[in-house]
Amino acid sequence: MIASPLAKPSLVLGFLPEDIREAAKDHPEPPMWKQMIAHCMFAVFIVAFVGGIVYLGVDGLRRGYGFWKLYGRFVLALFICKAFDILVQDQWLVMSTDFFKRIYPETADCAGWKDRGFNNRNQLIRIVLYPVLCLIMAWAFVMFGNITTEPSGVVEEATVSTTEAGSSESEQTVDRTDIYLTLVNPTHKVPDDWLDKIELVEAENSLGEKYLVEKETLAHFEDLRDELLEEGIDIEIDSAYRSVEEQQRIWDEFSVRYGDKVGEYVSEPGYSEHHTGLAIDVFLIDGDRIIRDNDDLFAAEDLFAEVHKHLADYGFILSVLPGKEEICGGLAYEPWHFRYVGLEPAKEMAEKGIVLEEYLGEEKS
Numbered sequence: 001m002i003a004s005p006l007a008k009p010s011l012v013l014g015f016l017p018e019d020i021r022e023a024a025k026d027h028p029e030p031p032m033w034k035q036m037i038a039h040c041m042f043a044v045f046i047v048a049f050v051g052g053i054v055y056l057g058v059d060g061l062r063r064g065y066g067f068w069k070l071y072g073r074f075v076l077a078l079f080i081c082k083a084f085d086i087l088v089q090d091q092w093l094v095m096s097t098d099f100f101k102r103i104y105p106e107t108a109d110c111a112g113w114k115d116r117g118f119n120n121r122n123q124l125i126r127i128v129l130y131p132v133l134c135l136i137m138a139w140a141f142v143m144f145g146n147i148t149t150e151p152s153g154v155v156e157e158a159t160v161s162t163t164e165a166g167s168s169e170s171e172q173t174v175d176r177t178d179i180y181l182t183l184v185n186p187t188h189k190v191p192d193d194w195l196d197k198i199e200l201v202e203a204e205n206s207l208g209e210k211y212l213v214e215k216e217t218l219a220h221f222e223d224l225r226d227e228l229l230e231e232g233i234d235i236e237i238d239s240a241y242r243s244v245e246e247q248q249r250i251w252d253e254f255s256v257r258y259g260d261k262v263g264e265y266v267s268e269p270g271y272s273e274h275h276t277g278l279a280i281d282v283f284l285i286d287g288d289r290i291i292r293d294n295d296d297l298f299a300a301e302d303l304f305a306e307v308h309k310h311l312a313d314y315g316f317i318l319s320v321l322p323g324k325e326e327i328c329g330g331l332a333y334e335p336w337h338f339r340y341v342g343l344e345p346a347k348e349m350a351e352k353g354i355v356l357e358e359y360l361g362e363e364k365s
């Protein structure tokens with residue numbers, strides 16, 4: 001708009017009705033320096049527009065958007081721009097003000113200034129093309145995201161969370177963050193020297209059953225449990241740390257029940273998150289009723305919905321989210337299986353609705 005009086009008439013008039021273009025065709029061109037300014041302004045506009053699209057795409061990827069969510073975002077953005085273009089430029093600036101008439105006084109009597117449909121064909125073509133363009137852009141961003149964001153994403157996130165955690169104990173914090181973000185799933189085995197890295201402590205649930213769990217995980221779980229007790233919800237630890245031998249025993253036991261599908265319910269020995277001591281299975285006590293069977297636990301979805309709301313505040317996540325089973329190595333969603341990852345990562349994952357595999361950018365292994 002500001003550039004219009006500075007640019008060549010042939011450029012400005014391009015989208016206006018034909019009689020106006022005809023009437024203004026002999027309008028003198030502005031001096032070269034003015035035209036240069038107009039070109040620069042136009043270039044800045046294009047860069048800003050493309051930058052805006054790239055920002056939307058990169059930001060979407062960072063939030064874990066998939067193809068269709070990115071697509072929706074682009075469609076929305078382009079159509080908002082288009083609506084602005086039609087309403088403000090075509091209908092208001094051209095039809096309802098004398099802006100262009102003042103630049104090209106020789107067109108003052110043209111009938112085209114009254115023809116509100118003058119740009120319909122142009123705009124329609126764009127409206128039809130935009131969804132296709134958005135498909136291509138969403139596809140390009142998903143491809144780009146797959147190639148670039150994964151490895152660099154991990155480094156960035158880890159650095160950010162450690163600096164935020166406090167710089168005075170930086171070296172210590174770096175190690176701890178790495179430990180609490182260790183991925184163990186059906187495709188990622190627990191590290192061999194794992195037990196040297198963590199401190200397991202023994203604890204007891206209110207039924208007097210003993211279990212082993214990583215120290216910081218226990219501290220945060222107890223805080224979580226206390227807060228839920230205030231809301232009248234009693235969660236108890238069913239099991240936490242499991243040795244590889246124990247897991248072997250469970251695997252064998254479940255194999256009898258589930259046959260080939262055992263891998264959907266139990267992790268292969270060495271590949272269970274429970275080997276880390278950072279994963280816990282809980283059960284519920286409702287009055288004097290103990291809700292502990294898998295079927296009963298699945299049925300208690302209202303209670304779990306309330307419990308899940310508080311997880312991130314204490315550094316816990318759900319290891320598998322519904323619909324993300326495949327990303328999590330084929331494990332099934334279990335509302336009772338929580339994993340300690342640390343406060344900042346847990347909050348970020350909860351906000352984005354992503355699992356640890358996605359947070360670390362390792363969902364494709």
Ligand SMILES: [Zn+2]
Nearest residue numbers: 279280281337
């Ligand atoms: Zn579990």
